[in-house]
Amino acid sequence: MTNLSTSAKITWCPKCYNFQILEGVKKVLERKIKSEKDRQKYAIVSGIGCHAKIFDYLNLNGINTLHGRVLPMCLGMKIARPDLTVIGFSGDGDAYAEGMEHLIHTARYNSNFKYIVHNNQVFALTVGQPTPTTEIGFKGKTIPQGVKLPPLNPIKLMLASGATFVARVFADSKQVEYVLKQALKHKGFAFIEVLQPCIIFHPDAGYKEKTYSLEKTKHDKSNFRQAWKKAEEFDYNTIKKIPVGIFYQTKKPVFEEVVK
Amino acid sequence: MRYNILFGGEAGQGPNILTHILGEALVNQGYYVFYARDYQSLIRRGHNFNVLTFSDKPINSNDGQIDILVALDENTKKIHKKDLIKKGIILDGKHENMYSAGRLFKILGLDFKILENKFKTLKRRFEENMKEAKEGYANAEKKFDLSPTSKNQNYFANGSQAVAQGAIKSGLDFYYAYPMTPATPVFIELAKQQTKNKFYTFELENEVAVINAAVGSSITGAKTMVGTSGGGFDLMTETFSLIGIANIPMVIYLAQRHGPATGAATYTGQEDLNTARHSGHGEFPKLVVAGGDPTELEELTSQAFYFSQKYKIPSIILSDKHLAESAYTSTTKAKITPSLKSTKLAKYNSKDTDKNQSATSRADMIKANVEKRLQKTIEIIKEAKKFNMYxxxxxxxxxxxxxxxxxxxxxxxxxxxxxxxxxxxxxxxxxxxxxxxxxxxxxxxxxxxxxxxxxxxxxxxxxxxxxxxxxxxxxxxxxxxxxxxxxxxxxxxxxxxxxxxxxxxxxxxxxxxxxxxxxxxx
The missing domain is CATH 3.40.50 (Rossmann fold)
Known part of the structure; x- marks a missing residue:
C-alpha cells in the first residue's frame, strides 16, 4: 500500500465534506497502487472550485485544468493512453454550468474513465452564488430576491444522455469508497455524484438523514425504468427521501476501443 | 505566356473535378499551374467558379482577365463575359462535364491519352467519361500547342495538403477538430491518411472540447494538433492560457476567413493576425507563423511542431481560405525541421505552482514563474533567428x-x-x-x-x-x-x-x- 498524501497544506475549511471524499478516494486508490509503476498507471483531473484542491492532495499525475473542462481533458488522456486509469473531479459549477456540453457528450461517448462530481449546490469558492442545482428560494449577495428557477436533476440528465454507470452518494468516506470501487470495475464512463453540503454557504439541510441505500432495496440497476423512477424521488429542491447508490449500470461499446 | 481559364457552374455541376484534371495534366506536361476556388456557402445551385492560370514560367496567382470561359450554365456566361478578353473563347452549351474536358484538351493541344489515363484512375464512370470526352474532343479546334515543355518534377498541391504533410512528417499522433471552413480540408486530408500513418483524427462536440482533449493527449507525451477558423479559434483561446502556464506543447492551425462572426464563411481574408498574436489571457510565450505558399506552409508546420515541443508552448500556423483551397505548382521540396517529443505524464496545473507542483499564491513563486516564461520568450527569439523569419x-x-x-x-x-x-x-x-x-x-x-x-x-x-x-x-x-x-x-x-x-x-x-x-x- 502506497501513501498518496502530498506535502501540500490542505486549505479546505475545517470539517469540510471534501475531506470525506478525499479519504474515500485515497482508501480505494492506495489499496490498488502498490508501487511507483502502479502509480504511473493512474491520472487525475480536477476543475476549478473547492473540489479542485484535491489535485494537490493526491500524489498522482494529471492536470488541474480550467473551469468546466475536466471531461474533454480526461477523454484526451484516454484516447492517447487507453491503459491509464483516469479519474476526473468536478464541482457542480464545473459539471452542470460551465462544462455542461461536455457532460452530455461524454455520457454518449462512453470513454472508460470515472467522474466524481462534488455537488454542494453552490458556488462556494466565489462566496455563495447559485448553481444549476441550487434549490428555489436560496438567497445570496448576487441574488437577494432568492432563486426562482427549479434545479436540474443530474441523475435524470445522465440517464437520458446514455451514461452506462450512474450513481449518487452522500459525502461520507465509506459511501465514496464503495461507489468508486464499483465504478473502477465498470468498463466505460462512470458518473458519480457526491452530495456534499458546504458548511459555510450551503449547509446540510438534513440530507444525510433522508438518504437510503439503493443497494438495500430491491432496486434492479440494470433496469432503466426503475432507475428513472428512483431518480425522480429527489428533485434537488424539496427533501423527502434521497436514494443513494448505483441507479443504473449497463454495457456499451467504449469510445477509445471503437473509434480508432 | 500566361493564360486564365474560368470554369463556372452551379454547385454540384462539377467545375472542381474539371479544373483539377486540367491542372494536373498541365503540371505533368511541365507547365506551371495555379487555380483558386470561389464558392458559396450552399450545397446545390448557386454560382461557383474556379480560375485556372497556367504558364511556362512559375506563377502563383490568377488574373482578372479571362482567356477561356468554360460555362457549365448560362449564369456563368452572364456573370463572367465582361472579364473575357476580346479574342477570348467561350465553351458553353448543355453538355456533360467530361465533354468540356475533351473540348479543352483539344483546344489546348493536349494529348487525349492523358485524359484517358486520368479516367482510369478515377475508377468509376470510365465508359461514360470516355464517351463524353471523345465527343468533346472531336467537336473542338486546336488553338494552342501545349506540348510537354521539360522534365520538371513539380508538385501540385493546395495549402491544406501542405499543412497535413507537414504535420505527418513531424510525427503527428492526434489531430482534433470541429468542422469549420476553410480549416476542414486539413482535417479531411489527415483523416484520409490516418490509419496508414498511425495517427488518429477526432471530431468532438465543439472547439472547446477539441482543444481540451488535445491538451489531455499532449500531456501524455503525444504530438497533438488542432485546426479551426476564426470563431472556433476564439472558443479555444481560453485553453491557450492553460497551455501557456502549464508548459504544454500544442500546434494550432488557424485558417482565416472573412469575418467578423460568420461574415462570408467561404471567402478569404487575413483578418486574424492580431487575434492570433493576442490569443489567450495573461502573458505567456507563443509562436505565430504565416506561410505564403504550400511549400512554406509545410516547412512552417514542422517548425511549429519543433518550437511547441522544445519550448512547450502553443504554436499557431496562420493560413487563409485562399491559400488553403488554391492549388499551387511547387518547384521545391519542403525542408522539414524534425522535432523530438518532450512531454511525459506528470503533474500539470492551470494555477501558479511551487516546486512540488502544488498550487501557490506566494509572491516570490509567482514572480519566479513569470520570469521563467520571460526567459523562455528570450530563448525562442534567439532560436527563431535560425529560421527564415522573413x-x-x-x-x-x-x-x-x-x-x-x-x-x-x-x-x-x-x-x-x-x-x-x-x-x-x-x-x-x-x-x-x-x-x-x-x-x-x-x-x-x-x-x-x-x-x-x-x-x-x-x-x-x-x-x-x-x-x-x-x-x-x-x-x-x-x-x-x-x-x-x-x-x-x-x-x-x-x-x-x-x-x-x-x-x-x-x-x-x-x-x-x-x-x-x-x-x-x-
Missing part, C-alpha cells in the same frame, strides 16, 4: 519595398514580373497607372518584396530592409494589421496612401494588383 525577393537595392505576409505573396510575386507578350492596351493601362512615368511593361517592376513569415517572435531586423524606403503594404484586410505590427516593432510607419488593402472576401489578382503597385512606385 524573405526578400526582387531588386534588393530598389527604393521601392513591398511588405506583406501570407497568401498575397503569390499575386505580389507575379505582379512584380514583366509581362511578355504585352498587349498595347495593357501597356497603356500601366502607363496610365504610373501617372505618365515611363514604364516598360515587359520588364520586371523596380521593387523589392519583403515577406514576413514569423509574426511572433517578430523579425525586428527587417528595419534595415525598410528604413528610408518607399514602402508599400499589401494585406487582405481593412485595418493593415501587419502595418501596425511593423510600426510597433520597428517604429516605421507606412503611409496610408501606400497601403493596398483588399477586404471584399476576395484574393488579390495579379493584373489588378500590378496597377495598384505601379501607381505607388517612387
Amino acid at each position: 524573405k526578400v525577393y526582387g531588386n534588393k537595392n530598389s527604393n521601392n519595398v513591398i511588405v506583406s505576409w501570407g497568401s498575397p505573396k503569390g499575386a505580389i510575386l507575379d505582379a512584380m514580373k514583366g509581362i511578355t507578350p504585352c498587349s498595347s492596351k495593357m501597356s497603356d493601362d500601366l502607363k496610365k497607372s504610373s501617372k505618365g512615368a515611363i514604364l516598360d511593361a515587359t520588364k520586371d517592376l523596380d521593387c523589392k518584396f519583403v515577406q514576413i513569415l514569423y509574426i511572433e517572435p517578430f523579425p525586428t531586423e527587417i528595419k534595415k530592409e525598410l528604413k528610408g524606403k518607399n514602402l508599400i503594404l499589401i494585406e487582405n484586410n481593412a485595418t493593415a494589421q501587419l502595418g501596425s505590427l511593423i510600426a510597433e516593432k520597428t517604429g516605421i510607419f507606412i503611409e496610408n496612401k501606400n497601403k493596398i488593402l483588399r477586404y471584399d472576401g476576395r484574393p488579390f489578382l495579379c493584373d489588378e494588383l500590378k496597377k495598384e503597385i505601379v501607381r505607388r512606385l517612387g
